[in-house]
Amino acid sequence: xxxxxxxxxxxxxxxxxxxxxxxxxxxxxxxxxxxxxxxxxxxxxxxxxxxxxxxxxxxxxxxxxxxxxxxxxxxxxxxxxxxxxxxxxxxxxxxxxxxxxxxxxxxxxxxxxxxxxxxxxxxxxxxxxxxxxxxxxxxxxxxxxxxxxxxxxxxxxxxxxxxxxxxxxxxxxxxxxxx
Numbered sequence: 001x002x003x004x005x006x007x008x009x010x011x012x013x014x015x016x017x018x019x020x021x022x023x024x025x026x027x028x029x030x031x032x033x034x035x036x037x038x039x040x041x042x043x044x045x046x047x048x049x050x051x052x053x054x055x056x057x058x059x060x061x062x063x064x065x066x067x068x069x070x071x072x073x074x075x076x077x078x079x080x081x082x083x084x085x086x087x088x089x090x091x092x093x094x095x096x097x098x099x100x101x102x103x104x105x106x107x108x109x110x111x112x113x114x115x116x117x118x119x120x121x122x123x124x125x126x127x128x129x130x131x132x133x134x135x136x137x138x139x140x141x142x143x144x145x146x147x148x149x150x151x152x153x154x155x156x157x158x159x160x161x162x163x164x165x166x167x168x169x170x171x172x173x174x175x176x177x178x179x
Contacts, residue, residue: 011078024050034132
């Protein structure tokens with residue numbers, strides 16, 4: 001497996017190269033992936049460029065959040081080749097609404113992997129974890145970013161530990177469990 005995250009790393013984002021490679025490696029065998037929180041598309045590109053998976057990106061871009069409509073336009077420009085290929089579905093909504101829509105449209109246990117990197121407060125992360133678990137097939141990968149008090153996101157660590165116990169650790173501040 002020859003992974004290439006150069007396209008992803010050319011996009012603005014906080015995720016480092018080692019974390020992008022971790023995502024690429026775990027996305028490689030997947031067919032269906034959900035990402036919550038996409039900003040400009042760095043993590044989406046790491047997964048799409050290194051797999052044949054279809055990716056659903058859920059982000060509210062510009063609706064009371066930390067992202068703007070300009071961020072949404074930048075995201076669309078960055079991922080446009082994958083939209084044109086039909087490998088990317090963009091759900092511009094809050095994660096709880098997007099997850100409910102995916103459950104309604106595809107049913108339980110339809111996805112191989114979920115990556116959570118949207119809101120970083122306790123309530124949002126808790127809601128995202130609870131909303132994602134039914135989407136994952138048995139043996140699916142539930143993962144996320146910013147599992148660290150040092151980065152100023154104690155809500156992520158608290159929600160993950162409370163709901164899943166201490167998770168496995170990936171590159172950088174990535175956390176993951178198999179369900």
